Amino acid sequence: MPSPSHKPYRGRFAPTPSGPLHFGSLVAAVGSYLDARARNGQWLLRVEDIDPPRELKGAADDILRTLEAHGFEWDEEVVYQSRRNAAYADALARLDVAGLTYGCACTRKEIADSATRGIEGLVYPGTCRNGLATGRTPRAWRIRVPDGSIQFDDRIQGPVSQQLGSEIGDFILKRADGLYSYQLAVVVDDADAGITDIVRGADLKLSTPRQIYLQHCLGVPTPSYAHLPLALNRQGDKLSKQNLAKPLDAARAAASLADALRFLGMQPPLDANLADLPSLWQWAIANWDIRQVPTGDTASKPDYDDATQARAI
Template sequence: MNPPYRGRFAPSPSGPLHFGSLVAAVGSYLDARTQGGEWLVRMEDVDTPRNVPGAADEILRTLAAFGFEWDGAVLYQSARFEAYAAALAKLIEAGLAYGCACSRKEIADSATHAAIDGGLAYPGTCRGGLPAGRTARAWRLRVDDAAELAFVDRLQGRIAQHLESDVGDFVLRRADGLFAYQLAVVVDDAEQGITHVVRGADLLASTPRQIWLQRCLGYPVPIYAHLPVAANEAGEKLSKQTKARALCPDMAAAELLRALRFLGQPAPDELARAPLAAVWAWAQENWSFGAIPRQPLIALPA
């Protein structure tokens, strides 16, 4: 018997929500609610230097103003470092994680090719042990390239990577002592009992690493769906870095309608003059997962 549906929306408090954030929230929310599932909110603030003071509270106020209703208390990654440390200790004890002394410059000098996410594939310098006189700066997870790691995404189809050549042994705890996103998200999804992950396709390349880590820790693997990502007229993903405009609660109904149409939902023109509650009522009654575009990136009209 399959466990009950549990989904989540997990923004980073590095700035306000924008239209791209809204698309991810709407897609995950409606997928959960139309299947009778729960929808949780998690604040992914593990990378503390990037957190903007007050941004987490502003994100929650914006979600509420847009009519989102989440289940249970909001989970904050910044309060969960002990859980991440315990998971890392388990991996170290099992011989699956190891200390790495390499600096970024050393990796750049020795790497032979780029990783699938645009960085450099780690060449495995410290995999057999630390060089003499060196101490660990970071901790990495061993990957296995004996076979490809593949999964079927509900939207993007079959995705496969050879982790050793595509990314290399990846970081679990950084040189600055902070835990990496990949470890935090896997531990949190398992602890919160997340069964379905619906998020932007910008995270698609991370998913094989997360599945490998889930297997190493003995965690269940959620069902994944990666939504198309909204891009500006230059083809850049909407983000804080590309100066994406913050959502305006006064325009909640119009922005929600825009997000629904971006996700392929044939919302009627009369909803443009309807109140927010009416837009949500139409969305929950007419939501069609099959109508969502399958491409990973969609440019918004200028």
């Protein structure tokens, strides 16, 4: 099945090097990889090391080794966001020339004192939208967002609609510490790489309308999106590096891959030789169907051993 753009499929996996990969990371990697390979597409790898304060020394190399141990093979060289500041600066300049950005002098406390609660944090009240007060200098750069809804059809979650103005507000493109925002970087990176299809975790679904808006503003194509269910621990929290999710163990790569396949709605043959990682990948690519992936609260909750202890939401 061709991608909506009718261009050759180009997908990607983009981990943040804030710690080792865990089962939730594996689910996202496996879903994106299978969708690309099952459609005879390319699968690229990007390390999103744009936020040094969040990074763990050595994590990027560890991520690459873990992916290799689990049988992933990526096309082209690995892209590192930390080396692409010039591309982000150019995109920001283009948006500024178009009159879409403005400098913001507000501190976090000032915003918190006057902002309303949105669907993903505080909605910026627009204090600096029409110019800075006398004596104030810009700390960050924001983009003006319009009233009205941004909509897209998620291949897993179905139709998604967001009122960007009232639910998110004018969002930051360049932070007060001089770092470029995730939203800007990911749009520029995906466009420059020619990404046609994005398969990633549902925790990024709320970011997608912002990215679609930036794509429109920059005049670049909008990829197809599919957001996979998240893996939870026994306490009902999303598996993450922040809550100390257990790192993947290369010694049990085939078993972890089989767990991820079951989590994504697949049923590897019971007689499969799980020690034979290439054969398991071959079976998974041949049998991948994104329509089998669980959605929302209706996801199946297969049993996992103590190394995984995850369920879908």
